[in-house]
Amino acid sequence: MTFICGVPSAELPPSSNSVVILRWLCPLCSDQDQMPGEECGLCLGRGAITQDTADTWLTMAEPGDPPLRPAPVPPAVMRSPCRDCAFRPGAPEEDEQPPVERPFYCHHGMPVVNGAYAPTAWADGKPLGAMVCRGWWAAATGEPLPAEAYRPANDGWGRP
Numbered sequence: 001m002t003f004i005c006g007v008p009s010a011e012l013p014p015s016s017n018s019v020v021i022l023r024w025l026c027p028l029c030s031d032q033d034q035m036p037g038e039e040c041g042l043c044l045g046r047g048a049i050t051q052d053t054a055d056t057w058l059t060m061a062e063p064g065d066p067p068l069r070p071a072p073v074p075p076a077v078m079r080s081p082c083r084d085c086a087f088r089p090g091a092p093e094e095d096e097q098p099p100v101e102r103p104f105y106c107h108h109g110m111p112v113v114n115g116a117y118a119p120t121a122w123a124d125g126k127p128l129g130a131m132v133c134r135g136w137w138a139a140a141t142g143e144p145l146p147a148e149a150y151r152p153a154n155d156g157w158g159r160p
């Protein structure tokens, strides 16, 4: 699975054009400080690596090399999928789930204007302060999707 969508690795991060997920802590430098002026050849000083880099690492790893450990989930990702998460079985979006190439936000707490979600603050085309959907995070990182079936919220807009 590719976790770098549409940009060569030299461009990450930052990039406002795509999602880049550094899913694994760098096995070479995440537990130690680098010497001043020295850059880790695996993570290029980021401290974490993409799935593609991890796959390459695993093909070259030798016995005794440090194991891969998952990077922390960012604090703006919902802790668990909502009962009406778009990534649950039976969700209205089940046949056409939101693409993993761009961030997808949880609708809970988002204002609705004329039947559409209407965030009140934006930055770089993204709703400022909105929480990232936990189901989307699972899809984007290759985790299992939420197993429990979709249960609609009472008003259809995520409000209990």
Ligand SMILES: [Zn+2]
Residues within 6 Å of the ligand: 026, 027, 028, 029, 030, 040, 041, 042, 043, 044, 045, 046, 047, 048
């Ligand atoms: Zn490193």
